[in-house]
Amino acid sequence: MTITPAPSEFRILIVGGGIAGLATAIALRGPNRRIQILEQSSLNREIGATISLQPNASKFVERSWNLGPHLRAKGSMIDRAFRICSTDGKEQKRVDLTAKSQYGGDRMLYHRQDLHDVLKNAATSTDGKGPAVEILVKSRVVSCDCEKNSVVLEDGKAMEGFDLIVAADGIRSRIRKSVVGEEVSPVRTGQAAYRMMIEAAKIEDDEDIRKFLDPREAVTTMVMGHNNRLIMGPARNGELFSIVAMVPDVSDPSTETSWTTEGNMEDLLEAFKEFPDWCKRLFRHAPELGLWQLRDLDSLSSWTRGKVILIGDAAHAMLPTQGQGASQAIEDAEAIGAFFEDVSGKPSELEVFSRLKLIEEARLPRARQIQLLSRQSAKPATDKGDKKIKISPDQYMDFCCTYNGAKAWREQQESANVAEKLGDLSI
Ligand SMILES: Cc1cc2nc3c(=O)[nH]c(=O)nc-3n(C[C@H](O)[C@H](O)[C@H](O)COP(=O)(O)OP(=O)(O)OC[C@H]3O[C@@H](n4cnc5c(N)ncnc54)[C@H](O)[C@@H]3O)c2cc1C
Structure with a gap:
């Protein structure tokens, strides 16, 4: 009888334990996968502020990853409407969000600390799919070698042998330069x-x-x-x-x-x-x-090199005017989970390279559009001294919120040119 050796582990390193890193860990969890997160802080410092997830992202967090009940237990709320008022206090427009069932998800209001805690628990809980994710705090990455799939920490320790490195280290990413090939500074x-x-x-x-x-x-x-x-x-x-x-x-x-x-x-x-x-x-x-x-950030030309991929604010930091920064990070996480879904053991180099390219193709143009729209929406809301509001927060809502995952989006893009539909936007 021939004994087939058990497939060896798929080793994944995620740099950064923010929303992007934790969400990716959840999306990637599975049998035969060893996932480690390196986080520079002690991970107890998420600020006291609210964060909204838009329907294009909340559907994954609330339903696909089944975190809705945990978030509800902490007081999450479904946003019912946007009211837009001028400086005389008059309501100029009301957008009924409950009438937007076509998005297949709700606009959710969370306390940042609650969202972070729920994501962290889902990643590290022994109840989830595959082994629990290991988070190494106070572990600051200072460099990444995209050819050798290794990182070096501030204390000089090197970590290597990963099949996939996800750089979720925020807008001031240390890894971005190694991937893009040049320094790209926040704007x-x-x-x-x-x-x-x-x-x-x-x-x-x-x-x-x-x-x-x-x-x-x-x-x-x-x-x-x-x-x-x-x-x-x-x-x-x-x-x-x-x-x-x-x-x-x-x-x-x-x-x-x-x-x-x-x-x-x-x-x-x-x-x-x-x-x-x-x-x-x-x-x-x-x-x-x-x-x-x-x-x-100005839009990057690429998010991947070798087995390394940039995601979240490290890849596409944007103004908060569309409330899409974290939502786009969740979309990145869903994309990585979906494109690696069929990998059951240690993947070959080719399997990783090809999937990362597909993820980039699916995600980069969409995130770029939303970066542009977020800049557009930051333009003055009224003429100086005037009360009439010229912009509307729901202007780009259909584009941003109509989303059913990276694979579906990629297929859709093959037959439709979104950039043409939206017109020529300059960044
Ligand atoms: C005013 C404001 C309001 C916003 N409101 C919304 C909103 O309502 N909805 C929404 O979707 N988005 C919103 N955003 C955007 C959202 O907060 C970000 O897009 C999102 O938090 C990015 O998550 P991230 O995990 O990519 O990055 P970060 O949150 O920056 O996380 C990066 C993590 O990596 C760690 N790290 C960094 N460098 C290293 C290193 N070298 N080694 C190890 N670890 C490292 C950091 O400590 C951190 O934990 C808002 C932003 C602002 C400024």
Whole structure:
């Protein structure tokens, strides 16, 4: 009797334990697969802010990976509508999100910490498919060799022998240069965003605020005036109310040290002085004020080299104006899971190269379009001094949210040229 040797392990290294890295680990889990994540931090530092996943991504997280019940237990909410208001407080448009059943998923509102925790638990739980994912924290990668499939950590330790390396190390990726062949620096977008998180109980009795919004209602309210805009909505079953306030970035590029700093309340109030008083009353309830300088990336020409692939913000960081950054990272994860689905043991080099090329073909042009649309949507919402809002948050929604996975998308693209349909957008 001939004994067939058990197929050897498929060894996968993921660099970065953010949304992209954790989601990819979940999508790749399976028998005979050893997945390790290297994360530079201690992984307990996800910031206190909300994050929305759009239907094109929430369908994978909530349903395909069956994380909906875990997220619901932490207070996830289905967003019911977008309200778009001008600086006189008048609602100019309302987009009913419950009427968008064609997307096959909901726009979900999560607390970032909750989404991160649920993804981490799903990756590391012994209940999932195949062996649990191993996360090595305080493990900072300083270089990657795409020919030898190896990485070197800050402490000098080298790790090698991987069949696949997924670089999910964020917008300031250390691995990007090895893949692309040149340094690609994040681009200053000229935009910054203050973030605030307020207990709903502190504002729901304020009648001036309540006239305009109910902080517990699952609705996203946007107030727009020329260069400034507010994006506000609830989190954790309405216990928390989140505000992102986008403003022109006035920081001095020569002196900046960190992109994430403490904001100044007086500067915030000055930036929004044309906005209704109830908005400024809201700001004053915020116990903390964070400030992000917003960066994105110009579209890369390639995401892969050898057995290494860039994903998430490392590959396609974008402005948050379409709320698609993390959603695109989830799409990357789904794509990697789908194209490696049939690999049951250690893959040959050719099997890995060919699949990575298919993933890039399926994902890169779509992510590039969404990077472009996110820049388009950052243009001033009104003419200076005017109240009429010229942009609509649902303008590109059908393009972004109509998505059923990378394989289906790739097939669809073979017969349709999306770029032509969207017109000539310049980045
Ligand atoms: C104001 C604002 C609002 C946003 N709102 C939304 C929204 O509502 N919806 C949405 O979809 N997106 C949103 N985004 C975008 C979203 O936050 C990002 O696109 C997403 O978090 C990217 O995930 P990532 O895992 O690719 O990168 P990151 O979150 O940056 O994770 C990278 C991880 O890699 C680790 N790492 C980095 N370098 C190394 C290294 N050398 N070695 C080891 N580990 C390393 C980091 O510590 C980190 O844990 C928003 C962004 C901003 C700025």
